[in-house]
Amino acid sequence: MFKFPHKYRIALVAPAGGISPETAASGRAILEKYGHEVKIMPHLFTGGTLLHLSADDTDRVSDINAAIDDEEIEIIWAVRGGAGSLRILDRINWKKLKDSGKYFAGFSDITAIHWAMAANNSCRYLAAPMMKFLAENREPLTGETLFAALNGSPVSLQLPALRPGSVNGTALAGNLTVAAALCGSRYLPDTTGRVLVLEDIGEAPYRIDRCLTQLRINGVFDHCAGIIFGRFTDCGNEPELMAVLKDFTGKVSCPVFCGLCHGHELPFYSLCGTQEISVTAAG
Numbered sequence: 001m002f003k004f005p006h007k008y009r010i011a012l013v014a015p016a017g018g019i020s021p022e023t024a025a026s027g028r029a030i031l032e033k034y035g036h037e038v039k040i041m042p043h044l045f046t047g048g049t050l051l052h053l054s055a056d057d058t059d060r061v062s063d064i065n066a067a068i069d070d071e072e073i074e075i076i077w078a079v080r081g082g083a084g085s086l087r088i089l090d091r092i093n094w095k096k097l098k099d100s101g102k103y104f105a106g107f108s109d110i111t112a113i114h115w116a117m118a119a120n121n122s123c124r125y126l127a128a129p130m131m132k133f134l135a136e137n138r139e140p141l142t143g144e145t146l147f148a149a150l151n152g153s154p155v156s157l158q159l160p161a162l163r164p165g166s167v168n169g170t171a172l173a174g175n176l177t178v179a180a181a182l183c184g185s186r187y188l189p190d191t192t193g194r195v196l197v198l199e200d201i202g203e204a205p206y207r208i209d210r211c212l213t214q215l216r217i218n219g220v221f222d223h224c225a226g227i228i229f230g231r232f233t234d235c236g237n238e239p240e241l242m243a244v245l246k247d248f249t250g251k252v253s254c255p256v257f258c259g260l261c262h263g264h265e266l267p268f269y270s271l272c273g274t275q276e277i278s279v280t281a282a283g
Helices: 021-033 057-069 085-091 094-100 108-119 131-136 140-151 176-181 205-217 238-249
Strands: 009-013 037-040 075-078 103-106 125-127 155-159 161-163 167-175 194-201 226-233 256-258 276-281
Touching: 009 021, 009 057, 021 037, 021 131, 057 075, 057 085, 057 094, 085 108, 085 176, 094 108, 103 108, 108 125, 108 167, 108 176, 125 140, 125 167, 155 256, 161 238, 167 176, 167 226, 176 194, 176 205, 205 238, 238 256
Parallel strands: 009 037, 009 075, 075 103, 103 125, 155 276, 167 194, 194 226, 226 256
Antiparallel strands: 161 256, 167 276
16 A cells, blocks of 8 residues: 555665564565565674664664665665664765765654754655554555655645644654754754654653753754654553643744654654645644
8 A cells, every 4th residue: 555656776774673584574575566676785684782783883884875875776764763873873974875865764763864864964864664564554644645755745734733823844753762862963953944743652751751851952943843743652641641742832932733643653654854844723
């Protein structure tokens, strides 16, 4: 249940956590079903000294930079999130990635790479489902929004408003916890004019509050066009979480919305930095 603007040459990489060959194969089969040419990078299943990593830092970044250098590759697609992308940001060739015009697809921990791309004026960061979701998806919305993201199509949304207003800006999606970890680094992008789409998984409401506060006191929300809260999966009970989000809303001046199906559940609303988003309040 996917659609693509055309057939792509895709490199599969694992910037963070590892993936089983079976899960990688199931996602690869979906991509190949739609006519894409898929290349498995050499260290995808190597394993690392640290067990939460797919391979050691040198090997993971080697695969990414090799995919950047490969003139035939059009999309670099992360197979999984997890943890570890932050460790290799200072070793990725950002200028070459920008100049290549390649998309970098993934979400969750891949936020570190996407926001670093934005900080380096590269806009083809593609918040998109990874291998497990590609294989499991049965929802038309997941395929339709992936097509629109790759096509750079404008996005028009009507969502429940926590702070009403109309919003127009460039998409920048990310995992809240990973985004907060970039504070104080050169990889935290200028968010002026951007519509920030934030999601998370497995974090208690007080941790959500802490991450939002960390971003706020670092000026991330000062000049953004607006904020959209996506899914916060397994992040405590709903009333407590909503209390945190509403309290945060009172501390920013831009419009704030919630309820976008973007995060660690299907369907998955894909977004790309090439897209302009307009948002108004539902109802």
